[in-house]
Amino acid sequence: MDIECLPFDHTGYFSELICDYLKEKKSLRSFYHRFPNLENFQKQVEEKTKNFPQSRREVLYDALQNQYKGVQITKKTETHIRQLKEPITFTVATGHQLNLFTGPLYFLYKIVSTINLTLELKKAYPRYNFVPVYWMATEDHDFEEINFFNFKGKKIQWNPDNLQGGAVGHFSTEGLKEVYQAFTNELGNNGNAEALKQLFEKSYLENNNLTDATRYLANALFGEYGLVIIDGDDVNLKKQMIPYVKKDVLEKMGFQKVAETISSLEALPTKYNIQVNPREINYFYLAEGIRERIIEKEGRFYVNETEIEFSKDQLLAELEDHPERFSPNVIMRPVYQEVILPNLCYIGGGGELAYWLELQSMFETMGVTFPVLSLRNSVLVIAKKQYDKLKRLNLSTTDLFLKQSSFINKKIREISNIDIDFTPQKKYLEEQFKALYDLAEQTDKSFLGAVKAQEVKQKKGLDSLEKRLLKAQKRKLADHVTRITDIQNELFPNQSLQERTLNFSELYLELGDDLIPMLVKVLKPLHQEFLILTY
Structure with missing residues (x-):
């Protein structure tokens, strides 16, 4: 197994904002709390300790006990859940949608990065406990983003006869047997294929809803590392959010503070793209079959696209009686996460960190500790036979990151017997x-x-x-162009990063149960470079 490293800003696939954040550019210093250096976690622990009362630990522990009922878990996960009651225990969290069969490959990289950071922190700070947490985005409602995965260039898609509404975590798994059949038809019959079939079957055909199916799948893949899986769609957890919901809905604090931060970002000399924009109210109303925005008009509150409406007093009564019906959007979900978890660090992709960088001022105003933000590991995985092909074609791995037109032009110039450079x-x-x-x-x-x-x-x-x-x-040189573009397309499907398209099952077919241990061995979450891994 060989490993190469490439700076993120040399890949061409990461935004200027994220590359500048990783360089600790001074102009961005006011948009985050602490940079992800190992030495910064001591102060993060001290601050979180002051701001996270024992009562929240008790609520969290009870909620997890309830969510894990009937789920077979490892001793390590059981220990981690129990440790969350202790004031010396802290979490490192990542979040992800309930993509069918994990969706893109980077789902694995997110969670392995999270697991590995807890291991690094334990070595550096042995007196504390560190628990890896996967936050399931059960309340999302964009079914089209999660109802498929790619396998060997084909889209394996779930198209239920009756499209369900509301939060995707509530969706019934009925109809996934047809997806299972389509997948198994493509898999073949070797030993690793059989393991994938069983994993899909036990996850999706033996659980009644998408939340339970995803919990089973993530637990099956990462249980031995003690991963704790949490569902925020929980009445007792949401009771703790009531004061923060009021600050957003009644005082418009989320809208005001994030809008101010966006203005500050836009005033910087470097013109960064703004990832998300706040709404005046950053909550949805969640009920059976619906998840719709809450809108205020002339002092009354309306649930968009429905006939549901409230006066201010009625809305406050609804919040007190049914906090589970208030579902945070992308702006407020991070606050919810940090209120209910003793969390030190959030690990996410470039797009996620870009919107987290808009939130620090809001966190500060609401009195919630802002976490350390760490970019998840990114990996290009190359099989030995693919690597050998690269060598025969005299291609370097860094060549592959070029946009295809530039890639072809560069290689044609290199191999041509005519100097086609008029510089x-x-x-x-x-x-x-x-x-x-x-x-x-x-x-x-x-x-x-x-x-x-x-x-x-x-x-x-x-x-x-x-x-x-x-x-x-x-x-x-058409034949040579075909060969070099074929290998680039293999490793960069749809001319995008492998991790954004491939499903883990393609690598699992080759590596089987060695896949995740291999990633755990090589991924270093605080080593902020893109990895090229040849096996």
């Missing part, structure tokens, strides 16, 4: 026109525009000729 000619042309500019300056300055126009025309001509020659050479 020297363009430089010579510039020198010639410099003399013409001097001549025009000395004789008649009105000719400067004509000289400039001629220079632009000549450069365009060289660009056009260069492109035509390169195109001709591509035709001449």
